[in-house]
Amino acid sequence: MKKADLLVKNAIIITMDPARHVIHSGYLSVVADTIESVGQGDPPHISASKEIDAKGGMVLPGLINCHTHASMTLFRGLADDLPLMDWLEHYIFPVESRMDAHFVKVGALLACAEMIMSGTTTFCDMYLFEDQVAEAASEAGMRALVGEVLYDFDSPNYGPVEKGLEYTEQLIQQWNNHPLISVAVEPHSLFTCGPELLKKAGELSKKHAVPLIVHLAETEAEVDEVKSKYGKGPVEHLESLGLLDSNLIASHCVHLTGQDMEKLASAGVRVAHNPESNMKLASGVAPVPEMIKAGIAVGLGTDGCASNNNLDMLAEMDSAAKLHKLHHMDPTAMDALSVLEMATIKAAEVLGMEELIGSIEPGKKADFIVIDTNRPHLVPLYNPYSHLVYAASGHDVVHAVIDGHMVMEGGELRTLDLSQLIASAQEQAKRVRAWVGAAKRK
Ligand SMILES: [Zn+2]
Structure with missing residues (x-):
């Protein structure tokens, strides 16, 4: 049994590898900050400390x-x-x-x-x-x-x-x-x-x-x-x-x-x-x-x-x-x-980072996102590329992994306190209003 830190399964994997493979019913595993394996069907002999069921959704490079x-x-x-x-x-x-x-x-x-x-x-x-x-x-x-x-x-x-x-x-x-x-x-x-x-x-x-x-x-x-x-x-x-x-x-x-x-x-x-x-x-x-x-x-x-x-x-x-x-x-x-x-x-x-990121391939950094396709505007799904460009929006992203870390899970940010951040942004907006007003009075 191989050990992994993270396993994503039941996904359509848009690899963006050199052959532009799209893997239906796919899985991918992550060890530390790196993609360890990518494949089709049930993941063979991998025990992971964390598992994500993509529920048939799309996984693509971040x-x-x-x-x-x-x-x-x-x-x-x-x-x-x-x-x-x-x-x-x-x-x-x-x-x-x-x-x-x-x-x-x-x-x-x-x-x-x-x-x-x-x-x-x-x-x-x-x-x-x-x-x-x-x-x-x-x-x-x-x-x-x-x-x-x-x-x-x-x-x-x-x-x-x-x-x-x-x-x-x-x-x-x-x-x-x-x-x-x-x-x-x-x-x-x-x-x-x-x-x-x-x-x-x-x-x-x-x-x-x-x-x-x-x-x-x-x-x-x-x-x-x-x-x-x-x-x-x-x-x-x-x-x-x-x-x-x-x-x-x-x-x-x-x-x-x-x-x-x-x-x-x-x-x-x-x-x-x-x-x-x-x-x-x-x-x-x-x-x-x-x-x-x-x-x-x-x-x-x-x-x-x-x-x-x-x-x-x-x-x-x-x-x-x-x-x-x-x-x-x-x-x-x-x-x-x-x-x-x-x-x-x-x-x-x-950005000069093509050795590190940009595709889902073993050996690359684990930077990827999961898109929920169980939504009215993403059904049916004939062509994943078409959906990503013409039908999906940023709101459809449910999980995000960067460098092997889950930075968003189930739509919830894991690294930042969103409500506190929104309050701070509102505070800064008060300053902006005052600055613009002062410039207009000049
Ligand atoms: Zn610019």
Whole structure:
């Protein structure tokens, strides 16, 4: 009799392994933080200290959110449907200039609760006071790639930008050996970071062999600004700075030329696609089918809650599929499996974690979720990929396991006190209302 720490049985297992096997009436076992076995039928000779009956539901790799600003959960619904500059100048900037470490921590914990409860087990974050986001993810038991946002103006966290590079280096050293948290160097964008800062950020990321993450070609205005300042487009600008390589993760990439895509593909740059944010801010449609065809690894992200307004990756998958179908006026432009890949195995590749997570295979980390399919909107079930992308939502996730730990069981969070967290978020919202009011009176 083999011993396991956790055994899941009676499940449809969406493995996302290289052959994309789907195992009906399947089981999987976990020893410590690792998937030990995956198979069909009754689990043979395994005695586990904990068993989960999936009741015929779907088990899939935990979803991976390739781009977010977790603490912006506290700005959810604060101001919508406004022109970009009005939204930034009257709401986002006044609030971000006043917030502190505690605010960021509460927002990040709220985000972790929301992400776990809607099936996300790993996220990639960019924000201020990022040590608080790392702390929050660690407390929630989530896997995260985090980085302090860097730009040429002073930050309410670290002050002048030179301190930002030092702060980032400290973060890297502090979290280096953590089982769940890793750190990236994250200059905000090409319009908030001059060539000097971008180069220094690139050097720091190479020194510590960590990813470099930047918002890239998100809006037409950005492309125009970069062109008028530097005489070339955003992708060529990064190329001229020597930053276009496989170390780079670029978020958005909405406004690319065919030549840009060739450059990104041959350099091995990875891309985070955020369809709902791009739609809500009317930024445009990223050429995702074209990027995939060019051989670029593309993963899915939600972006922050101010421009989404939730962190539900199942909903994001639905939007991604439909956006590209409509844009191309072709229902075959983006199929359900391709979209699920962008939230699992391809997303893992984007974050450089494909050896660890993104699929359900023996030897990989035990990061997976269980979806209850005994619900009216998920019956009957002919095609699991179709249900995951077009019918399910984050509310259908009942169990979540990260690094072998059950972080949610039967819809109940195991790592965070949800009612206390909601009360803290309401307290922080009072501060936000006061900050916005003060900015308007000015
Ligand atoms: Zn963003």
